[in-house]
Amino acid sequence: MPKCCVVGAGRVGLVAAACFAEAGYATICIDSNQEKLLTLQDGLLPFYEPGLQELIRRNLNCGKLQVNSCLSEAVRTSDIIFLAVGTPVNQQGEADLSDLNHVVDELVQIGRELQDKRIIVNKSTVPVGTGDNLSRRLGKANGCYHYVSNPEFLREGSSIRDFTVPDRVVIGTDSNRTYEDLANLYKTFLPETTPFLKCSLEEAELIKQVANAFLGIRISFINEIANLCEQVGADVRKVVQGIGLDRRIGTSYLKPGPGFGGSCLPKDMRSILATSRLKRVDLSLIEAATRANELQRQLVVKKIKSVANDSQLQKTIGILGLAYKPETDDLREAPALDIIRLLIREGFKVKAYDPVCNPEAQKLFPGVSFASDPYDLAKDCDLLVLVTEWKEFGELDFLRIRKIMRSPQVLDCRNILDGDRLCQIGFTYFGAGISSTCVEHS
Ligand code: UGA
Numbered sequence: 001m002p003k004c005c006v007v008g009a010g011r012v013g014l015v016a017a018a019c020f021a022e023a024g025y026a027t028i029c030i031d032s033n034q035e036k037l038l039t040l041q042d043g044l045l046p047f048y049e050p051g052l053q054e055l056i057r058r059n060l061n062c063g064k065l066q067v068n069s070c071l072s073e074a075v076r077t078s079d080i081i082f083l084a085v086g087t088p089v090n091q092q093g094e095a096d097l098s099d100l101n102h103v104v105d106e107l108v109q110i111g112r113e114l115q116d117k118r119i120i121v122n123k124s125t126v127p128v129g130t131g132d133n134l135s136r137r138l139g140k141a142n143g144c145y146h147y148v149s150n151p152e153f154l155r156e157g158s159s160i161r162d163f164t165v166p167d168r169v170v171i172g173t174d175s176n177r178t179y180e181d182l183a184n185l186y187k188t189f190l191p192e193t194t195p196f197l198k199c200s201l202e203e204a205e206l207i208k209q210v211a212n213a214f215l216g217i218r219i220s221f222i223n224e225i226a227n228l229c230e231q232v233g234a235d236v237r238k239v240v241q242g243i244g245l246d247r248r249i250g251t252s253y254l255k256p257g258p259g260f261g262g263s264c265l266p267k268d269m270r271s272i273l274a275t276s277r278l279k280r281v282d283l284s285l286i287e288a289a290t291r292a293n294e295l296q297r298q299l300v301v302k303k304i305k306s307v308a309n310d311s312q313l314q315k316t317i318g319i320l321g322l323a324y325k326p327e328t329d330d331l332r333e334a335p336a337l338d339i340i341r342l343l344i345r346e347g348f349k350v351k352a353y354d355p356v357c358n359p360e361a362q363k364l365f366p367g368v369s370f371a372s373d374p375y376d377l378a379k380d381c382d383l384l385v386l387v388t389e390w391k392e393f394g395e396l397d398f399l400r401i402r403k404i405m406r407s408p409q410v411l412d413c414r415n416i417l418d419g420d421r422l423c424q425i426g427f428t429y430f431g432a433g434i435s436s437t438c439v440e441h442s
Contacts, residue, residue: 005078012152013084015159021059023189028066028074040067048329051160072110084123089267093274095127111141121150125208127275131201146178149201151208157327168195172204212268213286218253219260220289223296226256226433236433256432258335258413259296261324266333297338308383318381321388322354322361329356336387353377379404389414
């Protein structure tokens with residue numbers, strides 16, 4: 001059985017390491033951050049991901065999984081080395097590959113003393129062309145390394161399921177032998193029906209970014225249509241149902257909201273746009289979807305202003321949900337952060353609540369008051385704005401909330417609440433892409 005090494009104990013690396021160990025492979029996860037390693041050795045996680053803590057604890061306890069910082073020892077004792085280090089992208093779309101480059105430099109050093117073959121599998125998202133460069137550099141180490149691009153398609157909040165029941169496995173390499181070795185590792189624990197795709201390094205790198213860009217385009221598309229629905233007396237949910245019944249279209253990634261966030265969709269779209277500028281290829285659709293996504297947050301604030309603005313009184317807005325989506329503690333590029341910033345700039349008093357992100361968000365907004373639960377949030381608010389669709393928000397007691405709000409008004413940016421019922425019990429309800437018919441009932 002091949003031994004695995006995963007470099008990088010982040011959201012992708014830890015999931016991969018835990019799942020390989022769970023599948024029975026002896027796995028070492030390497031990270032240079034000692035604090036993170038101590039947290040893991042104590043059986044805790046440096047971030048929130050459902051189910052991962054138990055998986056890591058179990059495999060650390062039975063010895064299938066180890067975590068430490070010694071790359072050279074891990075490379076010597078492993079057959080397949082997965083790279084899952086951070087590759088952040090700046091506002092211009094330029095990727096910071098310094099961590100990846102550092103690991104590759106170390107691998108070249110270590111490789112000079114290796115006698116036999118190792119497969120280096122890159123899971124970090126990189127601009128197209130990076131793999132070719134890394135592969136050539138790794139080639140300087142006695143020819144012992146075979147570099148493969150094997151992008152990950154995990155969604156935060158459902159990473160373990162996405163890793164163990166993936167829609168597909170993409171393997172970029174020109175070597176049949178290396179492809180077989182890696183595919184065979186996966187085939188021992190993935191469902192038999194999992195499609196495998198062999199392609200070039202460039203194609204694998206593009207597939208990762210193009211998939212995210214396409215999802216971003218779908219979301220921006222439906223957000224714009226939702227904005228139109230509000231103006232023409234339509235309900236976007238019906239429109240999505242109607243177009244989704246066309247099997248060529250379907251309904252996934254067509255839920256309107258305050259715009260997509262997280263570290264992946266926005267980042268990959270900026271990165272592919274940077275490549276397009278470099279190669280002088282027009283990617284105007286991706287550009288437009290990115291711009292529409294920025295505008296969508298501003299439109300939420302415009303709506304809030306039209307509902308709650310009153311020059312005589314300073315209105316209090318309660319933000320329900322801060323994470324960029326439920327089941328994660330990730331605040332990167334979260335729409336709620338932009339919305340709060342803009343509201344403060346407009347002179348509103350802002351309160352906020354998130355089931356897991358309060359402590360991190362507090363550091364970003366010292367002037368915002370953070371509530372201990374949704375009812376504490378609703379106290380004295382003029383408008384509640386549901387930004388993240390945490391399941392528990394769909395189960396709130398709105399009769400209780402109506403009594404403690406200053407004025408019973410809700411803006412549901414994710415359409416998870418029952419607007420009709422809220423109107424019946426005295427709320428003014430606004431959805432996303434739902435025209436104002438409900439409001440007229442109140
Ligand atoms: C995304 C991709 O879905 C994964 O396949 C990919 O592996 C990952 O990026 C990555 O590159 O690592 P993730 O960022 O975890 O995963 O989140 P998604 O579930 O895709 O949601 C992204 C954003 O789109 C969220 O802010 C979400 O609220 C928003 N969204 C999603 C909508 O506004 N409407 C939708 O219909 C779907």
